[in-house]
Amino acid sequence: MDILHSYLSPGSVLVAIATLAFLTWLYLAHINQFAKPGAYQSFDIAGFPIFLIRGKDDKIRAFHNVCRHRAYTITRKETGASTVLGCRYHGWSYDTLGRLVKAPQFDDVPGFDKSENSLFEIHAHTTEQGLVFVNLDSGEPALFEDSVRASLEDFKRDSGLGTKSEWVTGQTLTGSFNWKLGATDRHFKNALVQLEQRVSETLRPSFATQLMRTLTLKNKKSTLSLFPGTLIYSFEKADLELALTLFPASDTTTQIRYDLFDSGSTQETDEGALASIIGEALRLLVKNMESDSEYVTQNVVESSATTHKILKRLREHQKMEKMRGGQILPAMRQPKGSLFFQQAEQLCKELDCSGPGANGAGSGGLDW
Ligand code: FES
Numbered sequence: 001m002d003i004l005h006s007y008l009s010p011g012s013v014l015v016a017i018a019t020l021a022f023l024t025w026l027y028l029a030h031i032n033q034f035a036k037p038g039a040y041q042s043f044d045i046a047g048f049p050i051f052l053i054r055g056k057d058d059k060i061r062a063f064h065n066v067c068r069h070r071a072y073t074i075t076r077k078e079t080g081a082s083t084v085l086g087c088r089y090h091g092w093s094y095d096t097l098g099r100l101v102k103a104p105q106f107d108d109v110p111g112f113d114k115s116e117n118s119l120f121e122i123h124a125h126t127t128e129q130g131l132v133f134v135n136l137d138s139g140e141p142a143l144f145e146d147s148v149r150a151s152l153e154d155f156k157r158d159s160g161l162g163t164k165s166e167w168v169t170g171q172t173l174t175g176s177f178n179w180k181l182g183a184t185d186r187h188f189k190n191a192l193v194q195l196e197q198r199v200s201e202t203l204r205p206s207f208a209t210q211l212m213r214t215l216t217l218k219n220k221k222s223t224l225s226l227f228p229g230t231l232i233y234s235f236e237k238a239d240l241e242l243a244l245t246l247f248p249a250s251d252t253t254t255q256i257r258y259d260l261f262d263s264g265s266t267q268e269t270d271e272g273a274l275a276s277i278i279g280e281a282l283r284l285l286v287k288n289m290e291s292d293s294e295y296v297t298q299n300v301v302e303s304s305a306t307t308h309k310i311l312k313r314l315r316e317h318q319k320m321e322k323m324r325g326g327q328i329l330p331a332m333r334q335p336k337g338s339l340f341f342q343q344a345e346q347l348c349k350e351l352d353c354s355g356p357g358a359n360g361a362g363s364g365g366l367d368w
Contacts, residue, residue, distance in 0.1 A: 159234030160263035170259035177293035179248030239264025
């Protein structure tokens with residue numbers, strides 16, 4: 001089966017292929033979504049659980065969201081804050097650098113080395129505008145593209161989205177439709193037209209604000225598309241930017257993450273009203289995408305610009321695999337199976353160090 005038909009065919013292969021398409025720098029968040037050291041946000045990208053966390057050095061890092069002990073999820077909430085993340089099952093704890101700092105019952109195990117059991121770090125890059133990207137390549141990732149860097153700078157000039165922009169609201173929604181439908185952006189356009197109107201009615205900028213916007217030429221709305229599934233929209237009549245990203249969750253479901261940012265110092269923002277308008281509009285967008293998904297034909301998906309870009313990347317990826325002489329997999333790694341680790345595992349079982357949540361019971365206070 002050629003790459004196009006693999007991509008278009010239903011079945012689990014879609015998720016694997018979409019994931020390979022993600023072997024590129026993928027936008028996830030803005031630094032100001034992480035207000036203080038320890039603030040984190042969890043993501044599931046086509047079945048790959050990862051989380052971003054702000055370190056004590058203020059750097060945003062990404063980690064595979066899987067405990068090195070027995071592979072349970074570390075951060076079970078979508079967002080939160082803690083400078084030490086404890087796995088709920090047997091109490092292994094990690095700091096904001098992903099280092100294992102506590103491993104109950106293992107301290108006296110001969111040969112057990114905490115430093116060999118840090119969380120697996122994922123390549124993360126924060127741009128000058130404060131946008132955080134990750135790359136799931138488990139090897140050396142592709143360079144962050146200059147063209148993307150330039151587009152972000154242009155967008156910052158038009159919209160003001162930068163390191164000082166404040167995060168206003170955001171949420172992850174789940175839609176019952178195939179991620180490929182996101183390749184058609186007609187729904188986004190309709191939703192944004194309606195949002196623009198409702199937001200301008202709500203904010204009602206003062207005359208002084210409008211004058212300031214005119215003088216600084218900031219009345220121009222702008223959109224930025226980031227491959228493969230992100231659109232950032234700058235409102236025409238408000239210093240607000242909306243980032244929308246679609247992630248494939250399965251063959252039949254897609255996650256839609258949205259975040260609203262405020263880049264203005266002159267507008268008075270009613271955050272509650274804005275959150276309600278944006279949430280309502282995006283829930284409607286998801287509903288429309290769900291009902292339209294039944295009518296999307298293969299031709300529509302096949303001819304979309306995003307599909308073409310994805311296929312191009314997949315072909316490049318296949319070429320790279322041939323050159324490297326093997327499959328290049330995303331940053332999904334298995335815990336080490338060293339002899340010492342296996343002995344420690346055995347000891348753990350013998351000591352019955354299963355944690356309070358091991359059988360799905362209460363969290364015992366370690367449920368992040
Ligand atoms: S699985 Fe995390 S501590 Fe055991």
